[in-house]
Amino acid sequence: MGISFYVRFRHLFIVVVFVATIVVFQCYWKTFSLLNVSSFIGNNVTFEKEEQGLDLDHVFDSDEGRNSRKGEIFSSSSSKSFEVENHENEILSFTQKTLHNYTQKVASDGSGIQSIEIVSQNGIPWLPKTSLPSLNNKSMTSSSSWMSKLVRPRPTTLTQLNSQLLQSYNYSSMRPKWSSRCDRELLSAKLEIENAKVISNSSGLYAPVYRQVSKFSRSYELMERKLKVYIYREGEKPIFHQPKMRGLYASEGWFMKLMEGNNRFIVKDPKKAHLFYLPFSSQILRANLSDNKKMEQYLERYVNLIARKYSFWNRTGGTDHFLVACHDWASRITVQPMKSCIRSLCNANVAKGFQIGKDTTLPVTYIHSVMNPLIKIAAKPPSERTMLAFFAGGMHGYLRPILLKHWEKKEPDMKIFGQMARDAEGKRLYMDYMNSSKYCICARGYEVHSPRIVEAIFSECVPVIISDNYVPPFFEVLNWEAFSVFVRERDVPNLRNILLSISEEKYLALHLGVKKVQQHFLWHKVPVKYDLFHMILHSIWNNRLAQIILQ
Numbered sequence: 005m006g007i008s009f010y011v012r013f014r015h016l017f018i019v020v021v022f023v024a025t026i027v028v029f030q031c032y033w034k035t036f037s038l039l040n041v042s043s044f045i046g047n048n049v050t051f052e053k054e055e056q057g058l059d060l061d062h063v064f065d066s067d068e069g070r071n072s073r074k075g076e077i078f079s080s081s082s083s084k085s086f087e088v089e090n091h092e093n094e095i096l097s098f099t100q101k102t103l104h105n106y107t108q109k110v111a112s113d114g115s116g117i118q119s120i121e122i123v124s125q126n127g128i129p130w131l132p133k134t135s136l137p138s139l140n141n142k143s144m145t146s147s148s149s150w151m152s153k154l155v156r157p158r159p160t161t162l163t164q165l166n167s168q169l170l171q172s173y174n175y176s177s178m179r180p181k182w183s184s185r186c187d188r189e190l191l192s193a194k195l196e197i198e199n200a201k202v203i204s205n206s207s208g209l210y211a212p213v214y215r216q217v218s219k220f221s222r223s224y225e226l227m228e229r230k231l232k233v234y235i236y237r238e239g240e241k242p243i244f245h246q247p248k249m250r251g252l253y254a255s256e257g258w259f260m261k262l263m264e265g266n267n268r269f270i271v272k273d274p275k276k277a278h279l280f281y282l283p284f285s286s287q288i289l290r291a292n293l294s295d296n297k298k299m300e301q302y303l304e305r306y307v308n309l310i311a312r313k314y315s316f317w318n319r320t321g322g323t324d325h326f327l328v329a330c331h332d333w334a335s336r337i338t339v340q341p342m343k344s345c346i347r348s349l350c351n352a353n354v355a356k357g358f359q360i361g362k363d364t365t366l367p368v369t370y371i372h373s374v375m376n377p378l379i380k381i382a383a384k385p386p387s388e389r390t391m392l393a394f395f396a397g398g399m400h401g402y403l404r405p406i407l408l409k410h411w412e413k414k415e416p417d418m419k420i421f422g423q424m425a426r427d428a429e430g431k432r433l434y435m436d437y438m439n440s441s442k443y444c445i446c447a448r449g450y451e452v453h454s455p456r457i458v459e460a461i462f463s464e465c466v467p468v469i470i471s472d473n474y475v476p477p478f479f480e481v482l483n484w485e486a487f488s489v490f491v492r493e494r495d496v497p498n499l500r501n502i503l504l505s506i507s508e509e510k511y512l513a514l515h516l517g518v519k520k521v522q523q524h525f526l527w528h529k530v531p532v533k534y535d536l537f538h539m540i541l542h543s544i545w546n547n548r549l550a551q552i553i554l555q
């Protein structure tokens with residue numbers, strides 16, 4: 005009943021909302037234009053009513069990266085070699101020949117869950133101390149490099165990601181040009197965290213899903229008590245200071261909105277700040293300037309502006325500055341102008357310049373309704389989950405066709421589909437499958453990230469991440485192996501065996517872990533302890549602490 009009503013009146017509703025928006029806008033135009041950004045800081049967060057109600061336009065399943073392809077392959081002058089390489093690679097992958105070659109190679113290979121395997125080193129992502137801005141040669145070299153010869157980046161195993169994280173703690177960022185009280189405060193917090201007492205039951209947190217629950221708990225408490233953030237007021241709307249709250253890239257908008265409206269962490273005096281936020285929307289930047297060279301230059305001009313106007317950037321070379329950006333392209337357009345900053349990125353690909361320990365992964369959350377950002381789903385208990393695995397989605401990138409080739413209509417307990425219908429029925433089916441499967445396959449699309457991971461967590465379906473080189477969210481603090489499964493891309497042909505080899509006991513533990521991490525992936529209009537907003541900020545704080553050195 006609700007749906008047919010909706011369909012019938014949707015267009016009328018959109019028109020009404022549009023007219024209302026214009027009227028409201030006209031009324032308040034003068035007022036708004038007189039206010040400067042600072043007057044919004046410290047106010048409570050308000051949410052525009054008019055965004056509500058349009059949310060059913062999207063199917064629950066989403067096609068990440070859909071908008072980012074256009075023109076990319078052909079804008080040769082501005083593309084870095086490693087990106088061109090990847091897209092040529094994607095195109096080739098679609099040809100039968102490559103698919104055949106690839107699967108042949110795979111078939112001759114053993115099976116195994118990624119984390120168990122140890123593969124020879126893939127190169128250290130970090131260079132010591134002062135050379136922080138330089139990146140892994142393999143991912144960043146010029147077009148003459150072997151990488152441009154259509155070779156897919158070598159996969160990085162979870163074991164390697166873990167050791168890269170540990171190694172990153174041995175490197176530190178640029179030595180500040182002069183000392184500050186804030187740095188000393190951070191250093192004392194760091195010592196307190198390192199000496200945190202080991203307690204098995206920290207503030208009700210479920211220890212198995214964390215790397216070190218005591219340290220996390222202590223670090224989080226200290227962040228709440230001490231962290232101060234300054235938000236630059238410079239930067240024009242709509243690219244700066246204008247959060248976009250719906251859709252696939254909404255994470256960056258939600259963070260911006262909640263950060264700018266926050267009273268606890270924000271300081272108006274930048275001298276009191278430990279961290280500096282560069283408040284732009286990569287999604288609007290992308291919509292406004294479609295060429296990636298122009299986007300890069302735009303951000304470069306911004307950095308020059310704040311570096312000339314204030315002394316903070318120059319003091320640390322930007323290492324205490326951060327950005328939060330979800331668009332696929334954000335990673336590449338910030339890698340030069342904001343290379344020393346802590347980057348919270350959805351597209352967290354270690355083969356494309358993401359630096360574990362400095363950069364941090366922003367979860368992709370597909371927001372359908374601003375008023376109700378998360379559909380709280382009643383989920384079936386493990387005993388009622390009769391399917392082994394589920395996937396549905398568009399054939400983006402090279403991996404999904406391989407997944408379907410091996411598993412579409414092959415086994416009754418493997419529900420592997422292409423794009424589902426975008427109507428209400430398709431959506432219901434999608435939800436049903438997530439509700440009745442033990443494992444939900446999160447296969448990379450054009451890029452490594454996918455909203456499926458968070459969708460699976462909400463559906464209490466254990467995520468199976470098939471995306472080599474992806475660093476999962478909050479990798480610094482969460483022990484992902486306690487609530488998800490990592491399968492290498494080349495092990496897709498063994499997917500079913502890998503999942504069947506997980507014992508019922510282990511599955512139940514993973515399922516429990518999924519329930520226990522749900523709180524970290526929830527948006528709240530007024531942020532609450534341990535929610536997504538705080539976790540994103542905590543990872544940034546964590547990485548600043550990890551790299552800080554005194555003058």
Ligand SMILES: *[C@@H]1O[C@H](CO)[C@@H](O)[C@H](O)[C@H]1NC(C)=O
Nearest residue numbers: 045046047048049265267530
């Ligand atoms: C913000 O909201 C809280 C509770 O909703 C209220 O107690 C507080 O006074 C508000 N602050 C401002 C600045 O409006």
Ligand SMILES: *[C@@H]1O[C@H](CO)[C@@H](O)[C@H](O)[C@H]1NC(C)=O
Nearest residue numbers: 096099101102103104105106
């Ligand atoms: C596939 O393999 C054959 C030989 O096994 C080789 O000649 C051909 O170049 C390969 N194709 C691709 C696209 O790698």
Ligand SMILES: *[C@@H]1O[C@H](CO)[C@@H](O)[C@H](O)[C@H]1NC(C)=O
Nearest residue numbers: 131138139140141142145149
């Ligand atoms: C990076 O590559 C260049 C040329 O390919 C080489 O001269 C340089 O030593 C490499 N740097 C590192 C750190 O490997």
Ligand SMILES: *[C@@H]1O[C@H](CO)[C@@H](O)[C@H](O)[C@H]1NC(C)=O
Nearest residue numbers: 167168169170171172173174
């Ligand atoms: C980090 O440095 C310490 C001491 O300098 C050393 O014992 C440790 O093995 C290093 N860790 C890594 C991962 O390189």
Ligand SMILES: *[C@@H]1O[C@H](CO)[C@@H](O)[C@H](O)[C@H]1NC(C)=O
Nearest residue numbers: 204205206207208209210211
């Ligand atoms: C851990 O703490 C929570 C609340 O602080 C409590 O409910 C729970 O029983 C404790 N668990 C153990 C094993 O002590």
Ligand SMILES: *[C@@H]1O[C@H](CO)[C@@H](O)[C@H](O)[C@H]1NC(C)=O
Nearest residue numbers: 240241242243291292293294
């Ligand atoms: C980009 O933003 C600027 C400033 O807000 C605006 O003047 C311009 O029209 C926008 N361009 C596009 C293509 O949206």
Ligand SMILES: *[C@@H]1O[C@H](CO)[C@@H](O)[C@H](O)[C@H]1NC(C)=O
Nearest residue numbers: 311312313314315316317318
């Ligand atoms: C920071 O450094 C840049 C380049 O070295 C310089 O142009 C700028 O004036 C400096 N900013 C301040 C505030 O001194």
Ligand SMILES: *[C@@H]1O[C@H](CO)[C@@H](O)[C@H](O)[C@H]1NC(C)=O
Nearest residue numbers: 381382383384385435436439
């Ligand atoms: C999942 O299944 C349970 C039990 O059958 C049901 O109550 C719940 O509404 C379902 N959730 C969704 C999202 O379909």
